[in-house]
Amino acid sequence: MKAMVGAPSSAGRAAVPLLLCAMLAPGGTYVLDDSDGLGREFDGIGALSGGGATSRLLVNYPEPYRSEILDYLFKPNFGASLHILKVEIGGDGQTTDGTEPSHMHYALDEDYFRGYEWWLMKEAKKRNPNITLMGLPWSFPGWLGKGFNWPYVNLQLTAYYIISWIVGAKHYHNLDIDYVGIWNERTFDINYIKMLRKMLNNQGLQQVKIIASDNLWEPISASMLLDPELLKAIDVIGAHYPGTCTVMDATLTGKKLWSSEDFSTFNNALGAGCWGRILNQNYINGYMTSTIAWNLVASYYQQLPYGRSGLMTAQEPWSGHYVVESPIWISAHTTQFTQPGWYYLKTVGHLEKGGSYVALTDGLGNLTIIVETMSHKHSKCIRPFLPYFNVSQQFATFFLKGSFSQITELQVWYTKLGKMSAKFLFKQLAPLRVNSSGSFTLELHEDELFTLTTLTTGRKGNHRLPPESQPFPARYEDDFNIHYPPFSEAPNFADQTGVFEYFINTEDSGDHHFTLRQVLNQRPITWAADASNTISIIGDYKWTNLTITCDVYIETPEKGGVFIAGRVNKGGIFIRSAEGVFFWLFANGRYRVTSDLAGWSVYDLGHVDVTAKKWYTLTLIIKGHFSSGMLNGKLLWENVSVSFPKNGWAAIGTYSFDFAQFDNFHVDATL
Ligand SMILES: *[C@@H]1O[C@H](CO)[C@@H](O)[C@H](O)[C@H]1NC(C)=O
Ligand SMILES: *[C@@H]1O[C@H](CO)[C@@H](O)[C@H](O)[C@H]1NC(C)=O
Ligand SMILES: *[C@@H]1O[C@H](CO)[C@@H](O)[C@H](O)[C@H]1NC(C)=O
Ligand SMILES: *[C@@H]1O[C@H](CO)[C@@H](O)[C@H](O)[C@H]1NC(C)=O
Ligand SMILES: *[C@@H]1O[C@H](CO)[C@@H](O)[C@H](O)[C@H]1NC(C)=O
Secondary structure (H helix, E strand, O other): OOOOOOOOOOOOOOOOOOEEOOOOOOOOEEEEOOOOOEEEEOOEEEEEEOOOOOOOOHHHOOOOHHHHHHHHHHOOOOOOOOOEEEEEEOOOOEOOOOEOOOOOOOOOOOOOOOOOHHHHHHHHHHHOOOOEEEEEEOOEOHHHHOOOOOOOOOHHHHHHHHHHHHHHHHHHHOOOOOEEOOOOOOOOOHHHHHHHHHHHHHOOOOOOEEEEEEEOOOOHHHHHHHOHHHHHHOOEEEEEOOOOOEEHHHHHOOOEEEEEEEEOOOOOHHHHHHHHHHHHHHHHHHOEEEEEEEOOEEOOOOOOOOOOOOOEEEEEOOOOEEEOOHHHHHHHHHHOOOOEOEEEEOOOEEOOOOOEEEEEEOOOOOEEEEEEOOOOOOOOOOOOOOOOOOOOOEEEEEEEOHHHOOOOEEEEEEEEEOOOOEEEEEEEEEEEEOOOOOEEEEEEOOOEEEEEEOOOOOOOOOOOOOOOOOOOOOEEEEOOOOOOOOOOOOOOOEEEEOOEEEEEOOOOOOOOOEEEEEOOOOOOEOOOOOOOOEEEEEOOOOOOOEEEEEEEEEOOOOOOEEEEEEEEOOOHHHHHHOEEEEEEEEOOOEEEEEEEOOOOOEEEEEEOOOOOOOEEEEEEEEEOOEEEEEEOOEEEEEEEEOOOOOOOEEEEEEOOOOOEEEEEEEEEOOO
C-alpha cells in the first residue's frame, strides 16, 4: 500500500519522467492476427497479502468457510483463480493495517512458523501447484539497522536475512519462492541489489528472480541503463499504481514490466470497474505483463485504513460471514482463460468509442479475447488514471486472422456492472459463431466486460451461502491456553505496533503458564510511523460502554509499563495518533490514565504498590462520559470524565519496546 507518510526518497530521479502511453487510434473494426509475430509474454494476474496484516482475520475463520474463501481466491477454474500470490516478508513493523512478525526478531533468532503467510502460501499451492510466489519486505527487525532506521547498514546481513526467509520457505514448508523484491516503496541501494543477486547465486538460488524496485518507474530504470551489472541482476521492473503508463527508460531496459502493486480500491462495483480497466490497459498502454492487486482479501477490521480494499471481503471470523465481491469475477475474466507463459497478440488496443481489448494465445491455437468498456463515471480507481475516454454504445467487429482464421466458435463470458452493484457477474452466454469471413460483431454498452475464448474450461464456482453477518461478540474472553498454537498470534488481536505472540512461561506452572507476550525488544526499521508504544487492538469499533479485564506482567524493572484501553479510535498507519481511554501501569509504581496512546493528555495519575515480574489484574470500566479503573479488583481511580472519542476498539500494549505478558483477557460490552 502507498504510505501516507514519508515520501519515498528517490535520489537522482530524472526531473520529469517522460510518460509513455500507447494510444492506438482504431476504427470500429479490429484485427486479431499473429502472422506478424506475437507481443510480450504474459506473466499472470496476482494479489498481495500483506503490506500489512491484510489477511490477519482470515486464519481464524472456522472451517469450512476458511477453505471456501481460499477456493474463491486460488482454485483454478473456480473464482479469481489467481496466477500469482505475493506476500509480505514480515519485518515486525506497521505496514498499513498492522504488523507482521519477522522470522528473525533478534540477531540469533530464527523461526519459520510465525504469522500466517507461510500457511497462506501453502493453501494457495495446494489449490494451484503452478501459482507463482513472491516475497517483499516493508519493514525490517531493528537489529539489522544497528541503531539506524535503515536496512542498508550492512548489505550482506540484510541479504542474508532475506535469503534465510527464502531458504526457510523451502526447508520448512517446501515452498519455492519465484521472485523476491527489494524494499517496498522506499529507496533502493544498487550495491544491495547486486549483493542479493550474488548471494542468491552462491546459495544455488539462481532460479529466484529479482524484481525492483516496487516504487516508481524511476530512478530504477535509469539506474539500470547506466549500470550493466545492475541491469543483469534485475529480472523484472515492478512499478506501483502506474496509472496504466510506463516511461521510455523502462522499455529501453528490455526487461519485463509489471504493475507489482495496483488497485487498492473499495471492492464494490466501482472498484470492480477500476480492476477490469487496469487489467487490460496496463498492457495496452504501458506494456505491463502482470498486474498485482493490493490486496488479496480484506481480512482486517474495516475501520483500519483502506477498509475493504481486497478482491473479496472476509473480516468476520467470529460469524464465518464473508462476501465474494465483484473484483473476484472481474479477475476470472482474465485468469480462467490465460496462463503465465501465454503471449499477448500485438493487435491489442482501444475501442473507437471508449474501452479496450486485449487478446492472448497459448501458441497452440487457443485464443482468449477480453473486451472492457468501463466508464469513468462508474469505475473509479483510487489512483489517477491518465488515458481518459468516454464510453458510449458501439458495434465492434473483430477479424480473426493468422492462426486464428480457422476458429468457428468462441465461448462467451459476460459481466455488466451498474452504478452501485453488478447486474451480471461472470455469466456464461451462448457460444458465439464466427462467420465464414472470420469475423464477428459485438454490441457494446458502458461498464461491460466480455471474454471470448476457445477454452471450454471456465466455471463460475459456487459454495453454499456463508453465515449471516454478526457483530463481534459483546462478551469475549481469551485465556491464551493453547498448547500447540497453529499460529503465533491469538485470534482477533490485530497488532498495530509490536508483536504479540503465544508464550509458554516455563517459570510458571500455574494459571499463567500459557500467556500472550509482546516479544519485540527494540523498535523495528519502520516503514510507517509506528507508535513509540506497542499496541494490539481487538473487538468492535462501535463499542462505547465496556469493561475490560486483563492480567498483566511487566518483565522490565523500573522503565517497563503496560496498558489496557478502550474506545481506541485509530490504527494502521495512523496508530501513533490513536485516542481512547488508556489505563497504564508501570514497574516503578506509577499508574496513569490518558486519552491518547502517546500519553500527552493525562486524565489521572498516581502511585501504587507495583513492581516488575509480578502478575496484576487491571480492570477498565467505560460508561457514557465516565471511566474508572481497578487494580486487583480494588477501585484505583474513579469517574474520570471522558468525552472523546465516543467509540473504538479494545486494546492491550506496552509503554515501550519491552517484553510483557498478558493473560485472561476479558471484555464485556453488553452494559
Ligand atoms: C500446471 O502447469 C502445467 C504445465 O504448464 C500444466 O500441464 C498443468 O495442467 C498445470 N496445473 C494446473 C493445476 O493448472
Ligand atoms: C487449446 O487448449 C486445450 C486445453 O489446454 C488443448 O487441448 C488444445 O489442444 C488447445 N488448442 C486448441 C486449438 O484448442
Ligand atoms: C467526456 O464526456 C464529458 C461529459 O459529456 C465531457 O465533458 C468530456 O469532455 C468528455 N471527455 C473526453 C475525453 O471526450
Ligand atoms: C452508554 O452508557 C451511557 C450511560 O449509562 C448511556 O447513556 C448510553 O446510552 C450507553 N451507550 C450505548 C451505546 O449503550
Ligand atoms: C461514578 O459516578 C456514578 C454517578 O455519579 C456513581 O453511581 C458511581 O458509583 C461512581 N463510581 C463508579 C466506579 O462508577
